[in-house]
Each structure stands twice: as C-alpha cells, then as structure tokens.
Amino acid sequence: MLDIKELHAKVEDKEILKGLNLNIKAGEVHAIMGPNGSGKSTLANVLAGRNGYEVTKGSIEYDGKDLLELEPEERAWAGVFLAFQYPVEIPGVNNVYLLKAAVNAIRKNRGEQELDAVEFLALVKEKMKLVKMKEDLLNRAVNEGFSGGEKKRNEIFQMAVLEPKLAILDETDSGLDIDALKIVSEGVNSLRSPERSIILVTHYQRLLDYIKPDHVHVLSNGKIIKSGGPELALELEEKGYDWIVETEAA
Amino acid sequence: MNTDIQNYLNDFEQLGNDIKTDWFSKQRLSALSLFKETGFPSSRQENWKYTNTRPIAKETFSNTSTRQSVSISAEEIDAVRFQDLDCYELVFINGVYSREHSRIDGLAKGTVIDNMADALAKDNSKNNEILKKHLAQYADNKVSPFTALNTAFIQHGTYINVPKNTVIEKPINILYLSKESAKPFAAHPRNLIVMGEHSEATLIENYIGLDDANYFTNAVTEVSLAPSAIMKHYKIQQESLNAYHIGNLNVMQDKDSRFESNSISLGGSLVRNDIHGQLDAEGASIVMNGLYMTNDKQHVDNHTRVDHLKPNTHSSENYRGVLNGKSRAVFNGKVVVHPQAQKIEAHQNNANLLLSDNAEIDTKPELEIYADDVKCSHGATAGQLDQDMLFYLRSRAIDEGTARSLLTYAFADEVLKDISFTPVKNRLEYLIVGQLPDAKLIREFTNE
Numbered sequence: 001m002l003d004i005k006e007l008h009a010k011v012e013d014k015e016i017l018k019g020l021n022l023n024i025k026a027g028e029v030h031a032i033m034g035p036n037g038s039g040k041s042t043l044a045n046v047l048a049g050r051n052g053y054e055v056t057k058g059s060i061e062y063d064g065k066d067l068l069e070l071e072p073e074e075r076a077w078a079g080v081f082l083a084f085q086y087p088v089e090i091p092g093v094n095n096v097y098l099l100k101a102a103v104n105a106i107r108k109n110r111g112e113q114e115l116d117a118v119e120f121l122a123l124v125k126e127k128m129k130l131v132k133m134k135e136d137l138l139n140r141a142v143n144e145g146f147s148g149g150e151k152k153r154n155e156i157f158q159m160a161v162l163e164p165k166l167a168i169l170d171e172t173d174s175g176l177d178i179d180a181l182k183i184v185s186e187g188v189n190s191l192r193s194p195e196r197s198i199i200l201v202t203h204y205q206r207l208l209d210y211i212k213p214d215h216v217h218v219l220s221n222g223k224i225i226k227s228g229g230p231e232l233a234l235e236l237e238e239k240g241y242d243w244i245v246e247t248e249a250a
Numbered sequence: 251m252n253t254d255i256q257n258y259l260n261d262f263e264q265l266g267n268d269i270k271t272d273w274f275s276k277q278r279l280s281a282l283s284l285f286k287e288t289g290f291p292s293s294r295q296e297n298w299k300y301t302n303t304r305p306i307a308k309e310t311f312s313n314t315s316t317r318q319s320v321s322i323s324a325e326e327i328d329a330v331r332f333q334d335l336d337c338y339e340l341v342f343i344n345g346v347y348s349r350e351h352s353r354i355d356g357l358a359k360g361t362v363i364d365n366m367a368d369a370l371a372k373d374n375s376k377n378n379e380i381l382k383k384h385l386a387q388y389a390d391n392k393v394s395p396f397t398a399l400n401t402a403f404i405q406h407g408t409y410i411n412v413p414k415n416t417v418i419e420k421p422i423n424i425l426y427l428s429k430e431s432a433k434p435f436a437a438h439p440r441n442l443i444v445m446g447e448h449s450e451a452t453l454i455e456n457y458i459g460l461d462d463a464n465y466f467t468n469a470v471t472e473v474s475l476a477p478s479a480i481m482k483h484y485k486i487q488q489e490s491l492n493a494y495h496i497g498n499l500n501v502m503q504d505k506d507s508r509f510e511s512n513s514i515s516l517g518g519s520l521v522r523n524d525i526h527g528q529l530d531a532e533g534a535s536i537v538m539n540g541l542y543m544t545n546d547k548q549h550v551d552n553h554t555r556v557d558h559l560k561p562n563t564h565s566s567e568n569y570r571g572v573l574n575g576k577s578r579a580v581f582n583g584k585v586v587v588h589p590q591a592q593k594i595e596a597h598q599n600n601a602n603l604l605l606s607d608n609a610e611i612d613t614k615p616e617l618e619i620y621a622d623d624v625k626c627s628h629g630a631t632a633g634q635l636d637q638d639m640l641f642y643l644r645s646r647a648i649d650e651g652t653a654r655s656l657l658t659y660a661f662a663d664e665v666l667k668d669i670s671f672t673p674v675k676n677r678l679e680y681l682i683v684g685q686l687p688d689a690k691l692i693r694e695f696t697n698e
C-alpha cells in the first residue's frame with residue numbers, strides 16, 4: 001500500500017527527514033512515536049503533499065503510484081487522508097458543505113455517481129452516530145470556535161465520511177478527554193479493514209490500548225530508529241526514548 | 251478657459267429653464283460657477299491623491315437627455331430586477347426617468363416617491379418647501395467638483411419624502427440602467443430622501459450597465475433623517491467595465507436616528523464612492539458596510555467620512571476588498587470627533603485580499619479626535635489567501651481553483667453577514683459568486 005524509501009525532506013533549507021524507510025501493507029495499522037521535533041508531522045505533511053516541503057531524495061510509492069507526483073487534492077481522490085495535528089479554522093466555509101464537496105469530488109474522480117442531498121444526509125447521519133458528533137458543529141464554519149477536542153473529533157468524523165484507503169492521524173489523541181478518546185478509537189477501529197491502512201502518530205501508549213497496532217516505530221531525528229510490535233510502545237512508556245537513541249548512537 | 255469643461259458649459263445652456271423656480275435656478279447657477287472655477291479635481295488635492303480623474307475630464311460626454319435616449323425592453327429590465335421582490339421601483343434609462351417601467355403606486359397617504367424633475371416642476375407648495383429646505387443642503391458643492399457638476403445638472407433622480415411615524419414596508423428599488431447610445435453620455439442622477447420622525451424605509455440604488463458602453467455616471471444622494479428615523483441603504487454598483495462612476499452619498503442625522511449603508515462595488519473602469527455621515531444629535535448612529543471586487547485594470551476608490559458632531563453618537567465601518575489582475579483600489583476612512591462630542595464610539599476596519607501580485611491597495615484610516623472621552627478603533631490589513639486554509643481544503647479533495655474561489659468567497663461574504671435584508675443579501679451573494687473564477691462550482695457549493 002505504502003512504501004517509503006530513503007526519504008529525505010527539507011523545510012526552509014533545514015533537513016528534517018533524513019533517510020526514512022517505512023513499508024505499510026493493506027489492512028495494517030502502524031503507530032509512529034518519537035520525541036518532539038523528530039519529524040512525525042513533517043512526514044505526515046509530506047505524505048499529504050503540503051507546499052514548502054522539499055523532498056531531496058528517496059521515493060514514496062502509494063497504491064502502485066508515485067505519490068510525490070500528485071497534487072494534494074489528487075492524493076485525496078486517491079484515498080489519502082490526513083487528520084491534522086492542528087486543524088485550521090476556516091471562517092465562512094461551512095463544515096457540512098465542505099464535506100459534501102469532498103465526498104463528491106472523490107466520487108467524481110473515481111468515476112462514481114455523485115451523492116445527491118438525500119443520500120449524503122443519510123451518510124452523514126450514520127457517521128455522526130459513529131463518532132457521536134454534535135449536530136450543531138456540522139453547520140458551523142470549519143473548525144471555527146471549536147474546542148481543541150471538537151476539532152479533533154471533527155477530523156475523525158471527516159475521515160469516517162470520506163472512508164480513505166490510507167489514513168494518517170497526527171496526534172489525534174492529544175487533547176481528547178477520556179470519553180472522547182474512546183469514541184474516536186471506536187471510530188478508527190470501525191474503519192479497520194483489509195483494504196485500509198492507518199498510520200497513528202501518537203505520544204501516548206494509552207491510545208494503543210484502544211487501537212491495537214500491528215507495528216510500532218520510533219522516529220527520531222528524521223529516521224525510523226526502531227520498529228517492533230505493540231510491546232515496543234509499552235517499553236517506551238516505561239523507559240522513554242533515551243535508551244534507544246543512545247543504543248542507536250553507540 | 252479650461253477646455254475640459256467647455257462641453258459641460260455648453261450643455262448647461264441647453265438645459266434652458268426647464269424648471270422655473272427661482273431658488274432652484276439659483277442653486278444650479280451657483281453650482282455651475284463653482285464648477286467653472288475649480289474644474290475637475292487634480293491628484294495634487296489630498297482627497298484625490300490616488301485617483302486621477304483625467305480620463306473622465308478628457309472625454310466629451312453628452313449631458314442632455316434627448317441625445318442620450320435609447321429604448322430598453324421590458325425583458326432587459328426583468329433580467330436585472332430582483333427576483334420575487336415586492337417593491338416600489340423607479341427605472342431610469344441613461345439617466346432619464348422611465349415612467350413606463352416604474353411602479354410607485356399604492357403608497358401610504360402623505361408619502362411621496364417621484365422623479366426629481368417632476369417633483370421640482372410640480373406646483374405643489376408643500377413639496378416645494380421641503381425640496382427647497384433640503385435639496386443641496388447636505389452634499390457640499392465645495393467639497394467635490396463632481397457634486398457641483400451634479401447640482402448644476404439636477405434634473406432626473408429620485409425624490410422621496412416619508413412623513414413622520416410612517417413605515418414603508420416595501421423596499422424602494424431604484425434602477426439606473428445604462429446602455430450604448432449614439433454618443434457617450436453623462437448622467438447626473440440626483441436623489442433626495444427626507445425621512446420624518448420615527449419613519450422607516452429601505453432603499454436600494456442599483457447602477458447597472460447593460461452592455462459594455464462608455465458613459466459617465468455622476469450620482470449624488472442626500473438623506474435627511476429626523477429624530478428616530480431609520481433608513482437601510484444599499485448601493486449596488488455594476489456599471490459597464492468601460493464606464494466611469496462617481497457616487498456621493500450624504501447623510502444628515504438627527505437624534506436617535508439610524509442609518510445603515512451597504513455599498514457594493516463590482517463594475518466600472520474608474521470608480522469613486524464617497525459617503526459622508528453627519529451625526530448631528532445625540533444617539534445618532536451610522537453603520538457602513540462595503541465590499542469592492544476589482545479585476546483587470548479597474549480602479550475603485552472608496553472614501554468615507556463620519557463627523558461625530560454631538561455626544562453619544564456611534565459609527566462603525568467594515569469594508570473589504572478583493573483585488574485581482576492589475577486593478578487598484580483605494581480606501582480612505584475618515585472619522586472626525588468634534589470637540590463637544592464626548593462618549594462617542596467609532597470603529598473602523600478595512601481588510602483586503604490581494605489575489606494577484608499586480609494588484610494594488612492604498613488603505614488609510616484617518617482619525618481626527620478633538621474630544622477626550624471617546625472609544626475609537628481602527629485597523630487595516632492587506633494579504634493573500636491563507637496557505638494553511640488552502641492546504642486544508644485541498645487535502646479534503648477540493649481542487650486548487652475551487653479552494654481559492656471558496657476562500658475568496660468566504661472572505662467577501664464576511665461583509666454580507668450583517669446585511670439584514672434577505673433578498674438583497676441573496677442577490678449580493680449571487681453577484682459576488684459571479685465575480686469568482688469558478689462561479690459555477692462555488693454556486694453548487696453554497697446553494698444547498
């Protein structure tokens with residue numbers, strides 16, 4: 001599904017990713033952990049195609065395509081979804097209109113029939129239940145005045161509606177209360193399927209109690225320096241990052 | 251003699267004495283001699299620093315109504331009317347009143363809505379007194395040569411008198427329609443609205459070019475609000491892209507009166523809108539919303555001025571601009587707080603979105619405060635589309651063009667959110683979307 005090889009990326013002339021390798025098969029859930037500033041969000045942004053990130057070396061193959069060749073919207077059409085660490089507020093653009101336009105842009109580009117108002121509403125209703133989304137948030141401007149937790153939940157709600165093939169969740173668990181964390185986790189779990197891959201960027205092992213990953217990676221200083229199973233997360237929780245970083249350096 | 255103005259002097263002679271009242275002839279003559287003295291404004295004048303009126307001055311426009319007449323079909327007018335709006339309507343074609351297309355019957359007793367030329371010519375002593383008392387009292391011929399020129403050529407326009415305690419439920423819609431005629435023409439619409447105590451009305455001034463004709467609209471509107479009168483005013487400027495538009499709105503406000511101005515400027519090659527509000531008694535308030543959208547080589551200048559003459563008066567202003575192509579816009583918002591005017595509030599904001607590197611905005615708030623107990627704020631910004639928002643939308647499958655249009659629309663729409671009159675709001679939203687590159691897509695987006 002996703003094959004990242006020797007990825008080097010720069011932001012404003014500063015190299016952030018320094019030879020990152022990652023291979024994710026369809027149906028897998030991978031957790032990426034790592035110290036602040038290690039490059040996790042940078043990786044997420046490079047995957048989603050944000051401007052200003054220059055890939056200087058390496059490749060990303062997604063679903064048989066060269067991902068780096070695609071514009072951000074083309075990636076979305078191809079099934080890539082990024083739940084942002086800091087979702088932006090967009091005054092004047094209605095949440096639910098955006099979602100409808102998104103759903104139909106994706107369907108159109110896949111040669112599928114666009115949803116009419118009734119069909120779309122049915123879909124929205126179903127997914128709202130799934131992530132217990134409050135109805136009034138739906139009709140507000142995108143993220144405008146949302147609380148931190150509401151923004152995160154909105155991201156997951158969008159993901160549920162758009163049903164991506166590759167979902168990247170950048171610290172979606174940060175800032176969620178315990179109940180919200182459960183709900184969001186359930187939402188993510190319900191999306192798990194043999195065709196869908198998920199990357200969870202997180203600082204907390206707790207999330208991984210709810211969403212059991214197939215693989216856990218440690219990203220440090222622009223590289224994956226250790227990979228393992230769910231037990232790696234527990235170990236990190238206990239010992240922190242220093243021991244790996246030191247082992248690596250040795 | 252300045253040759254630029256010779257043509258206007260000649261045409262003035264041809265006006266003859268169509269309206270014979272003594273006071274009125276004097277008004278016209280003194281305005282003409284003032285214009286003769288000053289000529290067109292020069293960009294050396296502070297007030298005209300960023301707007302060069304040479305293009306207007308050097309063209310020869312016909313100012314006599316007979317030479318500018320064309321016929322416009324009912325269908326053409328229907329196409330620019332508000333859909334399903336129950337309103338009083340006055341239609342002017344190339345500056346000339348069209349009785350045939352207007353509908354102003356069924357007015358409450360005492361209320362007058364009339365063509366200015368007719369009102370001036372009628373032998374009605376009560377009306378004549380009101381006209382004499384208010385006409386050319388609030389728009390100052392000395393402030394702008396264009397106002398003087400308009401006053402010299404007062405003929406057609408809209409005269410409205412709403413007696414005290416009268417609420418006009420239906421909005422009054424004025425259509426100033428322009429279309430190619432044998433000679434390029436100048437129209438000098440003159441509007442006077444006199445609102446009695448506790449009266450209310452909604453007025454919409456539309457300036458619409460039906461084709462890409464070259465002409466010059468030089469409009470002046472005067473509004474007098476008696477105590478507790480309320481007027482909602484909309485100006486929608488959609489002149490031809492080859493037209494010049496100079497518009498001057500002057501409001502004199504008495505105690506507890508309220509004026510709401512919404513000025514939308516979309517058309518015209520060279521445009522200047524002036525609004526002057528005078529808060530002349532306690533409790534008077536004025537709200538000014540504005541939006542200008544410019545493209546290609548359009549030049550649009552908005553000047554506003556509010557005089558807080560008395561204590562406890564309020565003004566608030568919110569103007570936004572969307573500039574594309576090689577267009578240029580000017581915003582100058584002046585607030586003068588006079589010495590006795592304590593406890594006033596004045597807020598002003600101007601935000602600009604520059605969609606092209608070649609577009610240019612000059613924005614300048616001007617505060618002159620001579621009182622000490624006041625609450626004033628002002629802000630001006632100019633920037634491009636927000637990259638984070640753009641990326642967010644694109645990551646949500648919205649293609650770049652649509653995302654840009656959508657954010658532009660959202661920016662412009664912010665000005666409309668306070669518009670209290672739904673039919674106008676809907677129409678404006680429709681017009682604004684029409685100015686965007688991906689109009690069709692945005693319409694799908696916003697219509698459901």
Ligand SMILES: Nc1ncnc2c1ncn2[C@@H]1O[C@H](COP(=O)(O)OP(=O)(O)OP(=O)(O)O)[C@@H](O)[C@H]1O
Pocket residue numbers: 011012014016034035036037038039040041042043085
């Ligand atoms: N636009 C930018 N300009 C300059 N430096 C940047 C920019 N974006 C990211 N960086 C730098 O790149 C490094 C990696 O940042 P990134 O956001 O990827 O870290 P992260 O692993 O997601 O951290 P966190 O856990 O705190 O979210 C940081 O040192 C950051 O300051």
Ligand SMILES: [Mg+2]
Pocket residue numbers: 040041042085170171
């Ligand atoms: Mg991060």
